[in-house]
Structure formats: structure tokens, C-alpha cells
Amino acid sequence: MSERGKGRRAGRQGAPLSRARIVAAAVALADEKGEPGVTMRALAARLGAEAMSLYNHVAGRDDILDGMVDAVFDEIEPPKPAADWRGAMRDRAASTRAALLRHPWAVGLLDSRSTPGPATLRHHDAVLGALRAGGFSVAAAVRAFSVIDSYLYGFVLQERSLPFTGPAELDEVATGILRDLPTGDYPHLAEAITEHALRPGYDHAGEFTAGLDLILGALRPDGDAPGDAG
Template sequence: MAHQTGTPRRAPLSRARVLSAAVALADDAGIDSLSMRKLSQDLGVVPMALYKHVANKEELLDGMVDVIVGEIGPPDPGVDWKAAVRQRILSARRALLRHPWASRVLETRTTPTPAVLDYQDSMIGMFRDGGFSVDLTHHVMHALGSRMFGFTQELFEAPSMEPHVQAAALRQMSARYPHIVAIALRTDHDEGSVVGLGCDDQFEFEFALDLLLDGFDRLRLRGWSSTADLSDA
């Protein structure tokens, strides 16, 4: 019997396939390269075909965030709250390492997606299961901020300039801002940040995370409350 030959059939377009292709495009060319037209070209469809699955680019970005959050793994069962929280946050960080553009997109979302809400709810649940009051957990979540998703905003952004120009600028600044320059000239950071630009490397991230978790634990053990009189603490 003769076998038919020809072009393999393309998988039917679906929301999952659209989001997967969008993530791959952002990974390969950067988030600024992402457009509905470019995405449709990569998928081999007309741009209007995308709108059956995502209403607009904002909904596309929301869906891409959900894909990344879906890559965050659960903590090992049976570990205490501190290890569980630490594992979950570092898993989130690894997801952002795979998709360096994702932190920028997360920061632009004005309404959390269901996947983000699920993740936040599970994080809150780990603290509550660890014996944290609702009051303390509320303040803990504020203190964690974006660190819950595995990234932080850099305090000292690296200026975008040629090395010799940057060196001259730092020398000029050193007379007026000696302490800032001394910190900026530290050389024990990675050449490139693991998430975005700046010196937000793995050591710095874990250092701050462990300080926070230890501090949260001390407050938990003290039975801390935001309404209590702490003047004698």
C-alpha cells in the first residue's frame, strides 16, 4: 500500500499553544520583541486567529505570567514552614532564571491572575500552617514583596555606559558620595545578575531571604502583634 507523503499537519491552535509560543519568543528575542503580529508569524497563522484565544496583548501577558508561575514547584512534603517557604521561593527564582523577562512583566500586572492568586494563597497557607497569626502573616507578606516571586528591585542600578566613562563618573562622585561609591565598587558580585541587571545575584538574594525568615521566626515565637505595645520589647 502506498504511503501518503506531504507536509506534517500542524497542531491545532489553542490557548496553551499560543502562550507557549509567546514564552518561547520572549525567551529567544526578549519581551520587547513580542507582538501579536510577530507571534502569529511564528505560529504560522494570521494575526486574527490569535484573538480567538487571547483578547489582546495584556491578556497574552497575563497568560504568560501564569505559564511561569506554573513552573514553580511545590516544597518537599514533611519539611517545616521555614524550609517549605525557602524552597518555594527559590523554585520561583529558578523559574525566573529560565525566563529573565518575567520579572518585568510581573511588575506591570495590575490585577493578579488566578495562578498568581493561587501561588500567593499557598504561600500564606505555609505561614499559617507554621503557626503564624493572620496579623503577623499580613506583615510578613508585605515584607517579602516581590521576593516571594524570586526577585527584588535593585538598589544600585548599574549605569549603562562604557567602562572608562563609568570609572570616570565614579571618581567624580566619590568626593561627595564616598559610601555609595565604596559599595558600588565591590567586585564580589556575579558579572551579570541572575535576574535582570544589577548585583541581585544568588548569594545576595539568599542572604536577604534567610535574614527575613529568621526574623519572621523570632516574631512568631514571641507571639508578636502589630497592635501590642512594643515599647518594652
């Protein structure tokens, strides 16, 4: 029997195909190869099935993408209505960032689906509910949600593209940049490197919380930041 035939036989003898199993395989495939690597043929090969048999459980690739996004939202701890809405937003942002670091392909997809699944709907409703319970008007809650996520997604995108992954690599990169800077030409950049990035104990990941606190500190339940003329 050919290897291809063995794979199909193994698939038939294993767990039966289902939408949940297909979506889980798609998430794992995207974690390895990125979202473009999730094709019906690649999924069928991973599941040991015929590509056409997947259509008995999903409508197509868009349906799978819907399920993948919903699976990521299902991993995020939703906020609960509480008097401390800032704490609720902070915890929820940390949980979202952790999920996006596990599934970097999802950053550009989370809010892209026109047919959101139940986990997505629950999550969005919980975020808005926590802000409303904190005293935000409907419009202010929507705007606060948007501002927080714009920062959150942007930080993760930047974090994934940085040329270092930890303090040791950061030290090497920053020291190299500083060494190559023409003396006196970029004083503020040199200052930022020596007094911030290269300070003992500096960890770029800590910048996420610091930036988030700036945003949460500026938001107000009535939707008006300090000094806003309305």
C-alpha cells in the same frame, strides 16, 4: 509561493492553534524580545498563522499576558505546609528567583493581573497556607508574603541591571571603581569594595540568600518583629 504564504501553510500543517500553544509562543517571544515585543502580529508570524485566527483561542493581548504570568507561576515550586516555615519560604524564594532569571520580563507582571490563572491562585494559596501552618495570623501571613516578595523582586531587578554577570567581571568593575576613587574621600565605600566585594570567593548571587535570611530571621508568626511596639 511567497515566504509569507509558506509560513502560513506550515502553520496550518503543524500543530493546531490552541490557547496553550499561543501562550507558550508568547513566553518564548517575551524571553527573546521582552514583554513589549509580544504583539498579536508577532505571535501570528511565529506560529505561522493569521493574526485574526488567534482570537479564536484568546480574547486579546491581556488574555495572553494572563496566560504568560500563569505559566511562570507554574514553573515555581510552591511551598508545602511544614513546621519549618522559614525553610519553606527560603526554598520557594529560590525557585521564584530562578524562574524570574529565566523570564526577566515577568518581574513587573507577576502581581499585576486582575484575572489570575489557576497556577497563580495555587501558588499564592500555598504560600499563605505554609505561613498559616507556621503559626502566622491571617494579617501577619499577608504581610510576611508581601515583605518577602518585595525583597525578592527588588533583588532580581537589581541583579539584572548590574554591570557584571560573574566574579571575573565583578572583579574588573570593582577594581576600576576603586582605582578611580579619590584617595581618602570615600573611606566606607573603599572598605566595602576591598573587604567585601573583592574578597576571595565572593559571589554576588550569594547575597540573595544572606538578605533573605535577615528578613526571615526578623519575621515572627505573631507578626511582631523583635522590639516592635505593635
